[in-house]
Structure formats: C-alpha cells, structure tokens
Amino acid sequence: MRWHHVIGGLFGASKSAPPAELPDDDLELSMVEVAAYARALAAKRGYPDDSHDMIARRIVFLERRGIPGLGPFHRDLVLFADEPFSMRFNMVRPDGRRGGQCPIIAGVTLDPQLEAMTCRTESDAAWFPAPSNSVLLIPKLAEWLRPIGRAAVIHWLADGQRVGQAFVDGFRIALHGKIEAIHEAPYVGISGFAEDGEPKPAFRSGFTERMRIKQRHMTMMIEYLGREP
C-alpha cells in the first residue's frame, strides 16, 4: 500500500518497518499529527506556502475544542477537487449559485467587515451566502476578536431557521447545533454577543489533545495526499 510511505514522509516514521494493518475502529491523531495533515492537505490543494501554518493552526484550534476541523477541511478539498483553485475565491460558483466558496479565503475577505458585523445585535446579524464547510470560519473570527476582547456569534440559517450558533470568545467557544446541519446551511450570519443574554453559553477552551478519525476517512485523506498532480 502506498499510504504508509505518505505517513513516513510526513512524520518521519521508519520506512524499514512494514506498517501494521489499520484497526477496524477509529484511529487517534495527536494535535501535532493533525497540524501535519492540515499542512499537507493545504499544500496538496495549492494554498500559498505562507498560509499552511495558519490553516493548520485554525484546524488544531477547532479539534482541540472537540469541533471537527480536519474532516471539514479535507471534505472541502475533495468536494471541489474538480474546480480550479483560483475559482474557489469567488462567491458565485461556476454553475451560478452563490455560496460554497472556499471557507479559508472567505475568512480573509470578511476582515474589513468584521468590525461592523460584530457591532450588530444577534437578532440583526449580517447575513451572507455560506462558504463551504463554514465551521472553518470559527477560528478566523476567534483570532480577529482576541486583540480587542470582544465576543461574537456566528449563526447558520437554513429554511428560515437558525440551525446552529457558535459563540466565540477569543480562545473559547460554545457551539450549538449539529455539524451536518451547519455544513448544509446556505446562509451564515455574524453578530455581536449580548453578554447579559440568556441562556448563557458555556464557553470552553481546549480540552483534548487527541482527535478521533474513522479509518475510512483516514484512508481517503491519505489517498488524496498521494494522488498524482
């Protein structure tokens, strides 16, 4: 199998020792391994070199807080593998739909608007077509909020209903909603956070140093990394 060569290249594993067969159940990755896979995926897709560390940092930020980051990033690359990377920047898709653009680039383009967005009330959030796998917007917002000590909320909207909310407080997050519903939601909104609102979110910082991943997802990710350009 080719995948063990990829792992060896990534983590310096001995090439002389044949890999043991993968167990049937879930696998575990340390945060160092998560970061290495995130960097490798970003490089494979063609993200600029100087963005790889940023992408890895944000994915580890999510995973350390028990929120999927590596899976959604890999999913994003696979779902849009046939779309030229340069097209992933556009909010309008090749088929004319709006939304589904790259969540990493969408985070960058939000920068000039975040000041105004995070001053809005939760009932008056600023809405825009959702990037694909938009859970990946959370760490971007967290990094923007940290130096100014503000908290904010990301909302996800589907069929007129809020299907998810991420309360973001710098290094801490409270995520409400199912990740599948969040990824399917066609609209994302950003607002400020009412400190005295109810119910109060239970903010959490990082609480795990290892993430679990299904063997089949791991195999798919390694196959993606091993694809010919």
Added chain:
Amino acid sequence: MTVLTQMRAALADNPQLEHAFRALSPGDRSILHALLDTEAAEASTVVGSANARLWTLLETTGIMKRNERPELTKVAPGIEILSYTLTDRGYRALPVLMSLIDSSGN
C-alpha cells in the same frame, strides 16, 4: 467599559505590568499561550522568577488567580512554588493585554 478599555487603563495605572511582560523570555510567554489554549490548565513557577512577578500583577487585575498548593513546597523544600490559573475574565482580557503591549513597540 469594554475589556479593551479596561486593559488600557490597567496598563496606564500600573506601568510595572508592561515591564514585567517585557521581561518574559519566549519560553515564559509560551506558558501564557498554553494556559489560554488549554482549559483548566495550571501553571507553576518559583518566587522571584519573571513569571512570578508578572502573574502576581495579573492577579491584581483579575486575570489570574493563585491556587493554594501546599503540597508543592514538599517537592523542593526551601523553594516556594507558586501555582496559578486563568480566571474566567482572564481568557478574554489576557490576549488583549498581550496585544496592547506587543503593538506599543519598545
């Protein structure tokens, strides 16, 4: 008053805070990042260290709190070991403080 305003006022009222921050080595600073990034993390230092000087000041601003750990003195008799954690307020205020100091140059 926002957290940003509160931290600006804390720096203005207590210049020692900035001096203590600037006295930290990169290793010392990494402890603060680890505390922010890891829930319920607890950090230890010894009396008289750069960390101890800063953490004591951060305690007065409500960013850190000292934990009573009498058992730590048994680890190294004669050396007073201090244990601190971030407060709830500290999770939001500490990044602001670090950003203000970093952006204020020399």
